[in-house]
Amino acid sequence: MKVYGVVGWKNAGKTGLMERLVADICGRGFSVSTVKHAHHVFDVDHPGKDSYRHRQAGASEVLLASRNRFALMHELRGAPEPSLDVLLGKLAPVDLVLIEGYKRDTHRKIEAHRAETGAPLIARDDSTVRAIASDTGVEIDRPVFDLDDTAAIADFILAEVGL
Template sequence: MRLYGVVGWKNAGKTGLMERLVSEITGRGFSVSTVKHAHHSFDVDHPGKDSHRHRVAGAREVLLASRNRFALMHELQGEEEPTLEDLLTRLSPVDLVLIEGYKRDQHPKVEAHRAETGNPLIAPDDPSVRAVASDVALTLDRPVFDLNDTAAIAGFILAEVGL
């Protein structure tokens, strides 16, 4: 499976870049799935709904399905957080999996960077960051793209993964 990540500090533009990349790459005819790491508790379910009631009652997994989509909720119930590698085995085959977050994993990545956040670049200390998408000009030992030049960033990623 071909993987490419988007990393960066909070408010660096990761999610916007991910959204634009998915649109651009699928528009070029490739299938894309995404994985997003959340650093906090999250819920895709709503109190009072049947599926939520099943989970609260103690179900280990709840599969919610309709004619348009399905969602599998798995309660960890004290287990350790699954690794990215474990999660990837649950995805159906696609041309490319874009991963938001998981900056410590060693898959190739592009770093989203906004100068206004005041955060340092990740790239200088991480060789898995193959390029930077920034809102300011930078001089680095790897490609630097305008954060809003989605077509160029997508082209770079597709070339990197051989698509």
Template sequence: MRLYGITGWKNSGKTTLMERLVDDITARGYSVSTVKHAHHSFDVDHPGKDSFRHRMAGARQVLLASRNRWALMHELRGEPEPALDELLHRLSPVDLVLIEGYKRDRHPKIEAHRNATGQPLIAPDDDTIRAVASDSAPKDLAVPVLDLNDTRAIAAFILREVGLHKEEGGAS
């Protein structure tokens, strides 16, 4: 599977950029899956729901299914957090997997950067960052700087990087 990451500090626009990229890339006819790393405890289930009650009772896995979707929740119950590679093996094949977070992993990435966060750029010290998408114009970087708001250009950059770029109006 082809992988590409979006990384950056909190409030840098990663999630918004991911959402726009999925929309743009799928509109071009490619299948996309996403992986999002959360640094905190999260819950996709709600108290009182049957699946929540199953998990609270001690189930290691709960598979919830309907005619529209299915979801598998896996409780680690003290086990270590799985590595990104292990999680990727659980995904169905697609053209591209976009990964939000996982900044220490070695897949290629674009750094989302907003000047207002006051955070330094990650790119100068991370050779996995292939471009910076920013709302300002950072200088003296060894990688291209893209406009954070130009989703089409960022998507085209990623698709070229992973070898999926189609010429406008033509086949790949």
């Protein structure tokens, strides 16, 4: 499966870039899935719902299904967080998986960067960051794209993965 990441510090524009890339690349006829790493505790379920009650009762996995979608929730219950490779193995085959976060993993990435954050470039110390998408000029030895030039960024990623 072909994978490509979008990384950056908080408020750098990662999620907006991901959203635009998914729409652009799907619009070109490719199938795309996404993986988003969360650094905080999250829950896609709500107290009182049947599926929540199943998990609270001790179920290791709960699959919630309807005619529009399904969601598989897996409780780690103290086990270590699964690696990105393990999680990718759970996805159905698609042309491209875009990954938001996982900046320390070894897959190829583009870095979202906004000057207003004042954050340093991750790319300066990470050769897996293959390009920068920024709202300001950046001096670096890799391609730099305007953060809002989604088509050019999509072209670059698709060329990088051979699609």
